[in-house]
Amino acid sequence: MNKDKLAEELRNGKRAIDLLEFCAGQECEIFKAKRFQPGDEIIYIPDVYLNELATGKSGCTEEEIEEIIDCCYSGNDFIDECDGDIQKAEVLFGYCDWQHPSSAIDELEDD
Numbered sequence: 344m345n346k347d348k349l350a351e352e353l354r355n356g357k358r359a360i361d362l363l364e365f366c367a368g369q370e371c372e373i374f375k376a377k378r379f380q381p382g383d384e385i386i387y388i389p390d391v392y393l394n395e396l397a398t399g400k401s402g403c404t405e406e407e408i409e410e411i412i413d414c415c416y417s418g419n420d421f422i423d424e425c426d427g428d429i430q431k432a433e434v435l436f437g438y439c440d441w442q443h444p445s446s447a448i449d450e451l452e453d454d
Contacts, residue, residue, distance in 0.1 A: 346412050346415050349411070354403075356401050369441040373388060373389055379421070379437070381429060382417060383418075388411075388415055388416070389416075389439065389442055390441045397410070397411065
C-alpha cells in the first residue's frame with residue numbers, strides 16, 4: 344500500500360491497524376515490511392506510541408491522517424535518505440526497529 348492509498352482508506356474510516364500488519368519493534372509497535380523493496384509502497388512506520396499515531400482509531404481527523412502519513416516510509420524514501428545508494432538504504436532499513444530513518448542513519452554510521 345502506498346501513502347496516497349493509505350490516506351484514502353483512513354479518510355474512508357478505516358483503521359491503520361486493520362490495513363497494515365504492525366509488529367513489535369524495540370520495546371514498541373512498528374510497521375515493517377518483511378524485506379526492503381525500492382518503490383512507493385510503505386515499508387516502514389516507526390514507533391507508533393512515541394509518534395502518537397492514531398493507528399487504532401477509525402474516523403481520524405485530517406491532522407491525524409497527516410501525522411500517520413508523515414511517519415510512513417517507502418523504499419524510495421530510504422533510498423533518498425541514503426543519497427541514492429540502494430545498498431546503504433537496504434542496510435538502513437534492516438537497522439530501523441523503532442526510530443525514523445533520518446535518526447537511524449546517524450546511529451548506523453556511528454556503528
